[in-house]
Amino acid sequence: MAKTGRLRQTAAPRIGQVTLLRLAVILGVLAVWEFLAHSGWLYRDVVPSLLSIARALAGLLGSSEFYFNLGVTAAEIAAALAIGGLSGLVVGILLGANRFLSRAFEIYLYYLGPTPKIIFFPVLIMWFGVGPESKVALGTLSCFFPVALSVAAGMRQIDKVLIRVGASFRASALQMVLKIYLPAMRHPIINGFRLGFGFALIGALLAETKLSNKGVGFLIINAYSTFDMPRMYAMLIVLFVLAIGANALIGRLGALDRIKRL
Amino acid sequence: MIGAAALRRSSPGRFIAPAVGFAAIAGAFALGEVLVQIGVIDRYIVPPPSEVIASFYRIVAEERVFTRFLYTAGECLIAGVLLTLFGIAGGVLMHRFKLLQQAIETWVAALAAAPLVLMYPLFLVIFGRSMWTMVIMGFVSGLPPVILKTIEGIAATREVLINVGRSFKLSASQQFWKILFPAALPTIFVGVRLGLIFALINIVGTEFLINFGGLGHLIADLAERYDLAGTYAAICFVILVSILFFIALEKAERWLRPAD
Numbered sequence: 021m022a023k024t025g026r027l028r029q030t031a032a033p034r035i036g037q038v039t040l041l042r043l044a045v046i047l048g049v050l051a052v053w054e055f056l057a058h059s060g061w062l063y064r065d066v067v068p069s070l071l072s073i074a075r076a077l078a079g080l081l082g083s084s085e086f087y088f089n090l091g092v093t094a095a096e097i098a099a100a101l102a103i104g105g106l107s108g109l110v111v112g113i114l115l116g117a118n119r120f121l122s123r124a125f126e127i128y129l130y131y132l133g134p135t136p137k138i139i140f141f142p143v144l145i146m147w148f149g150v151g152p153e154s155k156v157a158l159g160t161l162s163c164f165f166p167v168a169l170s171v172a173a174g175m176r177q178i179d180k181v182l183i184r185v186g187a188s189f190r191a192s193a194l195q196m197v198l199k200i201y202l203p204a205m206r207h208p209i210i211n212g213f214r215l216g217f218g219f220a221l222i223g224a225l226l227a228e229t230k231l232s233n234k235g236v237g238f239l240i241i242n243a244y245s246t247f248d249m250p251r252m253y254a255m256l257i258v259l260f261v262l263a264i265g266a267n268a269l270i271g272r273l274g275a276l277d278r279i280k281r282l
Numbered sequence: 283m284i285g286a287a288a289l290r291r292s293s294p295g296r297f298i299a300p301a302v303g304f305a306a307i308a309g310a311f312a313l314g315e316v317l318v319q320i321g322v323i324d325r326y327i328v329p330p331p332s333e334v335i336a337s338f339y340r341i342v343a344e345e346r347v348f349t350r351f352l353y354t355a356g357e358c359l360i361a362g363v364l365l366t367l368f369g370i371a372g373g374v375l376m377h378r379f380k381l382l383q384q385a386i387e388t389w390v391a392a393l394a395a396a397p398l399v400l401m402y403p404l405f406l407v408i409f410g411r412s413m414w415t416m417v418i419m420g421f422v423s424g425l426p427p428v429i430l431k432t433i434e435g436i437a438a439t440r441e442v443l444i445n446v447g448r449s450f451k452l453s454a455s456q457q458f459w460k461i462l463f464p465a466a467l468p469t470i471f472v473g474v475r476l477g478l479i480f481a482l483i484n485i486v487g488t489e490f491l492i493n494f495g496g497l498g499h500l501i502a503d504l505a506e507r508y509d510l511a512g513t514y515a516a517i518c519f520v521i522l523v524s525i526l527f528f529i530a531l532e533k534a535e536r537w538l539r540p541a542d
Contacts, residue, residue, distance in 0.1 A: 041385040066407055123296075124303030135524045136483040139490050139498060139517050142505030146327050222397045229403070230491055237400075244403035252403060260396050267395040 068250045076250035077257065086239070086255075093224060093235040096152050100159025100220040105213055107160075108167025112212070113201060115168070116175020126172060133165035137219075138226050145231065155227040155235065162223035163216035170215065174208025175201060214270040221263055329511040334518070337511040345500055345512070347519065354485060354496030357413060358527075361420030361481045366474050369425050373432025373470075374458075383433065394426035399484050402491060411494045420485040424477030431473025435466030468539045475531045482524060497523065 050070060056062060057069040080086050115122045115129075141158055148154040178201065186200040202209070228237025236255060243252040311331045317323045318330040341347050376383040402419055409415045439462050447461040489498025493506075497520050504512040 037381055038384045041381055045386065062408070120299050120302075123299035124306070127300070128303070128307070131525045131528060132521070134479050134483065134528060135521050136486040136490075136498075138487040139501050139520055141490070142501065142513055143517065146510070218395060218397070222399055225397065225400055226487065226491065229400075240400065240403060244406065247407075249407065256401060256404070259400060263397050264392045264395060268392075 065247065065249045068253065072250040073253050073257075076248075076254040080251065080254045080258065086236075089234055089236050089239050092152065093228065093237065096155045096224040096228075096235065097159055097217070097220050099156045100163055100224055101213070101217055103156070104160035104163035104220060105167050105216050108164045108212065108216065109171055109209065111164075112168040112171025113175060113197060115172040117201070122172065126169075129165060129168055129172075133169055137162045137223055138230075141227055141230055144227075150231055152232075152235070155224045155232065155237075158227045159220035159223040163220035166215035166219060167209075167212040170208050170212030171205065174205035174212070177208070178204045210270060210273055214267060217270060218263070218267060225259070326510070329514060333511040334514040337509075337515045338519070341500070341504075341512055341515050341519065345504070345516075347497075347500065347516075350496040350500050351523065352496075353413075354489065354498070357416045357485050357495065358420060358478065358482050360417045361424065361485065362474075362478050364417070364421045365424040365428050365477045365481065368421075369428025369473065369477060370432050370470060372425075372429045373473075374436065376429070377433050377436045387430070387433065390426050390429050394430065398423045399487060402488050406492060411492055413495065415492065416485045416488050416495055419488045420481030423484040424479075424481040427476040427480070428470070428473040431476070432466065432470050435469030435473075436462050438469065439465040468535075471535055471538050475535055478531060479528065482527060486520060486524070 053067060054070055056067045111129075115126050137158060140161060141154070144154045144157045144161075148157050182200050182204050183196075186196050191199060225235070225237040225240075228235040229241040232238045236259060240252060240255050243249075243255065314323070314328065315331045318325050318328055376387060399419065401422065402415070405415045405418050409418065443461050443465055444457075447457045452460060486496075486498040489495040490502050491498075493499055493502045497516070501513060501516045501520065504516055
């Protein structure tokens with residue numbers, strides 16, 4: 021999602037203190053939460069007690085219904101990432117390789133990229149129906165732009181020497197793509213897919229909350245409309261853990277490669 | 283993302299490529315028009331582009347599009363002010379207390395990658411169907427980049443500048459307001475720009491999802507009335523507004539950046 025920049029390593033306090041502070045922050049937040057839950061200042065159940073959230077979490081993780089819906093959503097996201105990511109990759113390579121195409125079309129991608137995609141959902145429902153297809157379509161639309169833009173930018177940063185090496189070996193266009201371009205820009209590609217994954221996830225889940233009858237987004241909005249707050253919190257927790265974990269995993273994929281090269 | 287300016291700057295024949303791009307898109311719309319008119323594409327799924335253009339007038343005249351625009355803009359403004367204030371304050375605090383930064387900077391970065399917009403049912407419960415649901419949604423989703431960029435900007439202040447401050451014996455607060463903050467401002471604004479973009483996306487998205495408020499609500503409303511041409515026109519309108527918003531932010535960022 022965010023281009024948040026690298027985190028700096030600041031040489032200062034020892035690890036022990038950091039861990040202590042982290043624990044203190046977590047405990048503080050939990051204590052304030054529990055206090056709010058019992059204070060009666062907010063509407064009942066808006067801030068449910070930690071115990072009831074834990075119970076809901078356990079119930080959720082033990083129910084086959086949840087895994088079925090998680091599977092539906094995961095399949096939608098995977099399909100969106102495959103379609104949107106691959107088409108983004110192709111378009112990115114075309115734009116990155118050809119200055120004319122880039123000058124003609126990239127400006128549209130650049131400005132369309134960050135616009136809110138969920139507003140296309142009514143149109144996508146008309147085109148693809150109310151089933152999982154329209155969620156895949158919205159996810160695809162969301163993840164296409166970051167992949168295409170990241171790949172196009174990465175393509176332009178490839179060392180010119182590598183391209184000349186390819187040319188002097190008389191590599192065909194396909195060989196250039198497979199042997200020079202793709203290996204040389206795996207970092208922008210991985211980064212593009214990391215961003216794309218985040219957008220595909222948001223696209224598919226938001227679409228599910230708007231109109232659907234299965235998927236985790238549907239479960240969340242269902243919990244909301246039946247005012248089952250602990251269950252809703254439990255699902256948000258699971259989703260956040262999964263999303264942040266997947267994001268870190270894809271990021272690690274890029275870093276692993278860097279370590280191996282050293 | 284590459285700068286739009288870099289794309290525009292070009293050698294001879296600089297107008298040919300953009301003209302071809304524009305012509306290709308216009309051509310695609312014309313083709314769409316023909317395909318709908320001769321019935322290859324069902325006009326109850328895709329209305330002809332000419333009908334969409336014609337209904338622009340209708341959504342302006344009948345659907346109070348400017349009032350809605352102001353409503354959404356107001357939400358973005360409040361969220362923007364909030365995330366600037368809290369984001370910069372958070373960043374400064376974390377820069378000042380290194381221990382705090384070490385403990386939670388990675389958490390903030392992880393939050394920036396989390397699908398925060400999915401929390402909208404939560405805010406819906408807390409704030410009800412009101413403007414504040416959107417404002418808080420925008421605020422929460424735009425906060426992480428502002429915090430992270432503020433830390434980055436302050437930490438990147440050139441040593442020379444800090445030494446100048448020291449040699450003038452500036453107090454800690456003078457050092458901050460006269461040296462660190464001005465030096466970090468361009469980077470901080472990058473964070474604010476990202477934050478505002480996330481805020482706009484999430485505010486319009488939430489309006490659409492909960493059928494309430496400004497421009498997002500308009501699209502949901504028109505779609506529910508099955509006013510197809512109107513829906514397409516409203517989507518185009520929202521896209522145009524967001525693009526203008528991005529361009530304005532980019533101009534502001536370039537204006538703030540030092541000339542070196």
